Amino acid sequence: MDFSLSDEQIAVRDTVRRFLAREVLPLEGEVLHRERHGETGLRHDELVELREKARTFGFWGLGTPVEHGGMGLDAVTQSLVWTELGKTFVPFSFGGEADNILFHADAAQQAEYLIPTIEGTRRSCFAITEPGAGSDAANIRMRAVRDGDSWVLNGEKTFITGGHEADFAIVVAVTDPEQDVRRGGATAFLVDRELGWTSSPIATMGEASPATLVFEDVRVPADKVLGEVGQGFALGMQWIGRGRYIIPSFATGVAERALQMAIGQATTRHTFGRPIGDNQAIAWMIADCEADLEAARWLTLRAAWAVDHDLDVAHASSLAKLTGSLMVNRVVDRVMQIHGGLGYTKELPIEKWYRQVRLFRIFEGTDEMQRLIISRDLLRGYTRVGAHLA
Numbered sequence: 001m002d003f004s005l006s007d008e009q010i011a012v013r014d015t016v017r018r019f020l021a022r023e024v025l026p027l028e029g030e031v032l033h034r035e036r037h038g039e040t041g042l043r044h045d046e047l048v049e050l051r052e053k054a055r056t057f058g059f060w061g062l063g064t065p066v067e068h069g070g071m072g073l074d075a076v077t078q079s080l081v082w083t084e085l086g087k088t089f090v091p092f093s094f095g096g097e098a099d100n101i102l103f104h105a106d107a108a109q110q111a112e113y114l115i116p117t118i119e120g121t122r123r124s125c126f127a128i129t130e131p132g133a134g135s136d137a138a139n140i141r142m143r144a145v146r147d148g149d150s151w152v153l154n155g156e157k158t159f160i161t162g163g164h165e166a167d168f169a170i171v172v173a174v175t176d177p178e179q180d181v182r183r184g185g186a187t188a189f190l191v192d193r194e195l196g197w198t199s200s201p202i203a204t205m206g207e208a209s210p211a212t213l214v215f216e217d218v219r220v221p222a223d224k225v226l227g228e229v230g231q232g233f234a235l236g237m238q239w240i241g242r243g244r245y246i247i248p249s250f251a252t253g254v255a256e257r258a259l260q261m262a263i264g265q266a267t268t269r270h271t272f273g274r275p276i277g278d279n280q281a282i283a284w285m286i287a288d289c290e291a292d293l294e295a296a297r298w299l300t301l302r303a304a305w306a307v308d309h310d311l312d313v314a315h316a317s318s319l320a321k322l323t324g325s326l327m328v329n330r331v332v333d334r335v336m337q338i339h340g341g342l343g344y345t346k347e348l349p350i351e352k353w354y355r356q357v358r359l360f361r362i363f364e365g366t367d368e369m370q371r372l373i374i375s376r377d378l379l380r381g382y383t384r385v386g387a388h389l390a
Contacts, residue, residue, distance in 0.1 A: 051095035061096030086253020163211030184230035244317035248324020322370035
């Protein structure tokens, strides 16, 4: 059983690490300073500039196919990159990406939406969640009614990531109320903001600022259907599924950086004449962090490996998402405790992580939904204990 990375994967990871060390990590002090004064950690123009530097460095569109100008990296390599990104608290990610379901667009739609999104000249959001349909996405009620050569959309979407900044939305709405949403009753639409939908940001405890989108008699041309009529829910699940190895990959990076800080604090901070790491209570917290981190790391890489080998990834991805999300919350909590009062201040990024990683247990599939998927798979015989070793 070979757990080693390929030479190419090591080269990609190390190149990302060098880029971040040279261009991103030096910004951490300024980011913390700004956030202490209620400002944005990284302005949009600064993000664009960093992404262009990364592009000249060879990093553009991690998962975007080569034929669309991206790197076309396999899932395991993408997981490694996202772990590196998680090690810095500067809100940076590489450009050149588009929502994975946009690749289902036809040729005309790709020219109008996909390519500009990859190039960064257009900004999209994916809208399926509603006030009464969060984890239960099949409970969506927003309607789209056919009227001649158009569809008329009415309803509300909420907690939409990037919804206030987007100039178009990928909206999943009910098109056939007589059919189960999961079996042909919903359709995805490409809806330009100029068609009349509005947005308002939702304040949260972390950096994330999702939005509520309101559609009142928004008329969408029939040629803006993404994929096929009735395919919307399946596309939505495909969009959500991708995050179930990306999120724990990023969480692994956060936990690594936080644990490194804890080790530094435990070896340099002295009380009663000795390093606090000499105290068993502190030492065991560090040991527990390392055990949690390594367990989550390998479950996450295994889920990405399953994606690369075209296996049924639902079970492995849910295990990774659940374990990674819980792990990073435990690790950051312990690291804050090890730092004492200093960890609670905005002088360090720990309190920022504390707020940030709490979201991981909620969005793109709550802990409870992951447990439901895992237990259902076992109880209904969809998988069996130890099946991945067969």
